[in-house]
Amino acid sequence: MSECLSESRTLRDDSGRGETTEESLRAFAKALALIPWTINDAAIMHAQVDAGADGIIIDYPSRLRSVTAEWGPISSVPQQIPRSRLSRRLTALTYGHQRNRAAEGRPMSSAAERAAQLDLVARLKSAYPELPDAPTPDLVDHDRFVAYMKPVHDVGGEPDAPMKYENKDYEYWEHMTYVICEVLAWRGIWLSEERRRIGNVDVGRAVYLGFPYYGRWLLSVARVLIEKHHIGLTELSERMAEVKERYAGGLEGKTLRARPKGEGDGAAVRRNSHIVHAVGKGDPQVYAGMAGEPKFKVGDPVVVRELPVLFYTRTPEYVRGANGVIDAVAYESPAAEDETWDIPDAKPEWFYVVRFRMSELWNDFNGPASDSLRTEIPERWLQAG
CATH class of the missing domain: 1.10.472.20 (Nitrile hydratase, beta subunit)
Incomplete structure (x- = not known):
């Protein structure tokens, strides 16, 4: 076909399900006939290919194999079907088994295989489809x-x-x-x-x-x-x-065995100080008495602050801005936001177990009003309720 077509979202079929994509619009503008992914019947797909379909948009290799079995081994499908009958999606799947060469340590052997792998990577999305x-x-x-x-x-x-x-x-x-x-x-x-x-x-x-x-x-x-x-x-x-x-x-059946090239002196290896000062004491016990008086006590109402979050935190998004009650004054330790970067002079602070009512936490919760959720939150994230 004159233009490669890939299934980036879904393709509208006769039942009206799915959404129209840029690829499908371009295809229809060029009067290309496509078999949509919602058709899951080999006989129908064979009939549509025989009738002159330009491309097949398909989801699963097993379905593709059942449709193309009469054309011979799957590796020969791209050579035996006219290019006008191939979609980019179909090509990627028919070469799927050959990509195992990379996993076996053998180099890719053709431009088609490299294109197939790039097609596979391009389908891996982690973005908003409307942008x-x-x-x-x-x-x-x-x-x-x-x-x-x-x-x-x-x-x-x-x-x-x-x-x-x-x-x-x-x-x-x-x-x-x-x-x-x-x-x-x-x-x-x-x-x-x-x-x-x-x-x-x-x-x-x-x-x-x-x-x-x-x-x-x-x-x-x-x-x-x-x-x-x-x-x-x-x-x-x-x-x-x-x-x-x-x-x-x-x-x-063999077990992996290490074959080190040599053994060196580890005395000069740079290590964090934590491994030294926590030995024999444990963590968080090593920080006991270093955070001062706790700001909150058991039973105090609190609100989780909505601080900007960049790179790392362990305070879950679903409790930010929510009202809770201090259920336990837990221990002293550097907050996750500091400890994760191995900051040497990070000041320990108090951690609290905070209880939240499920009915107030989840918009669609319809269980008993007494149901609660407890989670651990550092002091920096809390303010008086």
Whole structure:
């Protein structure tokens, strides 16, 4: 077809569902016939292709394979279907299995495969669909600015579909990732709050929502070691390539084994001071008596302040501006906003457990009026109610 078409949103079909996109408008303007993604019947799709459809917009590889099975192996589909019958979306999916070459350490072998991977990346969106990429300042209002700046780990209260709980055993690499993270903490390379920021927030919304839990932790390990100059990025890339070559074709039941190139003296490794002053005392016990008198006591009414949020906080968005009651005066510690940057002279402050009425917290709550929610909030975020 003369113009590549991708399914960036949805395409309006005969039933009127979905929305019309720029791509579909351009297609109709050029009198191109498209099979919409809402058609999920192989016989109908075959008939429409035979009738001269210019493109198929489709969601799932399995559906595509059932439609194209008569044309031979899936890898040969792009060569056997006339270009006028191919959409960019279709091309990306038919090459999906060939992209495994990259995962196996083999280079991409054709421009078509590289284009297919770029198409896949382009479909990964974390933006408002009504706004263009890199919008001009007049298109971004204050509410959307706040949303863009929101730390991505603060997902409490956001609308979402129910998730099915699966009691799945951790994989070997997940266990080992946990061990690495703990060793880095014990050796003074990072603080727990620093790890939470690097592994949860700095990765961005797409990775936070799209990666497995320990996948983010593993990414944060690489990040902190590079940022603190313990290893170089090129060094890491070379080692990754070496390991991929060592296990070409997959683990096949083998256990990953480390092959360090050498053993050095760790005496000169820069470590945070926390690992020294907290030894034998614990955290937050090490800060006891350092925050002065608490500003609030149990039973005091409070309001959560609506402070501007940049980069990191652990005070959830859904309680900001809400009225609550002090349920417990908990402990003294630097606030998350300070501890995450490993600020040496961060002043400890009091943390409180604050109780909120669910009926006042959630606009659509229809449960018992006595139901409550409790969460931990540092003193800087609270004012008298």
